[in-house]
Amino acid sequence: MIKIVLLGAGNVATHLYKVFKEASNIEVVQWYNRNLKAIEMYKNEVDITDDVNALIEADVYIIAISDDAIEALSTSLPFENRLVVHTSGSARLYDIDQKHYRGVFYPLQTFSKDVDLDFTTVPICIETLRKKDFKLLETIGESLGCKTFKVNPKQRPALHLAAVFVNNFTNQIYRIAHEITEKQGAEFDILKPLIAETARKVQEVSPYLAQTGPAKRNDKKTIKRHLKLLDNPHHEDVYNLMTESIKKTHGR
Amino acid sequence: MIKIVLLGAGNVATHLYKVFKEASNIEVVQWYNRNLKAIEMYKNEVDITDDVNALIEADVYIIAISDDAIEALSTSLPFENRLVVHTSGSARLYDIDQKHYRGVFYPLQTFSKDVDLDFTTVPICIETLRKKDFKLLETIGESLGCKTFKVNPKQRPALHLAAVFVNNFTNQIYRIAHEITEKQGAEFDILKPLIAETARKVQEVSPYLAQTGPAKRNDKKTIKRHLKLLDNPHHEDVYNLMTESIKKTHGR
Incomplete structure (x- = not known):
């Protein structure tokens, strides 16, 4: 079982939460958002929090928030040497604080809150520094039924x-x-x-x-x-x- | 049975020929092209000709050729008071010689010779001067499984x-x-x-x-x-x- 902590509550985060929930080998062990209201409706099915100091251990922390906020949130995480990735198409991998193992898990698709989407059609562009982290993100993508693509810092x-x-x-x-x-x-x-x-x-x-x-x-x-x-x-x-x-x- | 004479051998004409052939209440009684070579491969299944003077009687003559050539071909047709339509999105209805009953049967879709197409998805835009002619073209469109739309000279x-x-x-x-x-x-x-x-x-x-x-x-x-x-x-x-x-x- 791959344990995921999800951070953020926008369109991408919400879509990811829903498909992670359906995947048999993935567990969203916690969902963080700075404003708890946005995810309160899920509190009966997943541990929710608005406190970075309450974050629990997981195989990967997926930050799905606006580009400008990635750096600060990643720095504020009170741990190191864990895999932290963002989902942005344009933010740099290096926007993530270097105390973490860093990566990008970028679903290249248009997400609307109201429009349902067959997630298996979404290509996942993956960027990591360590091969091991690439493998893990690849497994997550494939568990969702998605095609995954290794991309470099210029391609993304x-x-x-x-x-x-x-x-x-x-x-x-x-x-x-x-x-x-x-x-x-x-x-x-x-x-x-x-x-x-x-x-x-x-x-x-x-x-x-x-x-x-x-x-x-x-x-x-x-x-x-x-x-x-x-x-x-x-x-x-x-x-x-x-x-x-x-x-x-x-x-x- | 609606009798059609088809004039031209481009992408639109060829696609139309194929779907007319499949329609149960439509018969392509003749296929004209100024260059017989382009339609010779169909000579065993339809009467073909390169001579306007050999054109036989039909309910409608459908001209599917380049815009610039419509006027001349329609004028050269050796009969009058029959329904003659073109399939162009931009040529005027009045480009057809006024000795004919005139109309437009415009399939709004992109046609490539090599790409197969589900013709039932093609909307047909119809323009006529007489209500009777509109009805006939509408019936033809519906026989192909298409949605038909009445359009005016500004809308097309x-x-x-x-x-x-x-x-x-x-x-x-x-x-x-x-x-x-x-x-x-x-x-x-x-x-x-x-x-x-x-x-x-x-x-x-x-x-x-x-x-x-x-x-x-x-x-x-x-x-x-x-x-x-x-x-x-x-x-x-x-x-x-x-x-x-x-x-x-x-x-x-």
């Missing part, structure tokens, strides 16, 4: 940055499409199968090969017609930059 | 434009993410579940509500760190513009 921030592109920026592209259809009273729903298919396609072929459309063809007539349709200067900026981007990639 | 181009955003621009965002991960030797595969989840989320909640991340939170520290990581000025431009776009939408 690159993945986090790329995640902002495919998640936040893509979602904003959807938002602009929503604004464009709404303006003409057309249903955004009509675009949903295309959104799904566009994401599905790159599960199999590279984005480079998957590309189609007027920018790739350098179809000036359609591009001109589109720009004429756009009456929002900001939408126009996005159209122009993304069209240029596609042309650059496809050598137009 | 808006949908086509929005489709360029959610398909081509999103795909280019994926491409940039691929470039960013590749540069550090990180696997693009790690991003695929996030790509899938981002698309899945907006099937249920609006892109506005689905948004998360540093730009929405106006997390200046993370944004600054990301900009420092980006060493490609073009990627930087996209990062800056999309970050501004999210801030605009979420009132930052």
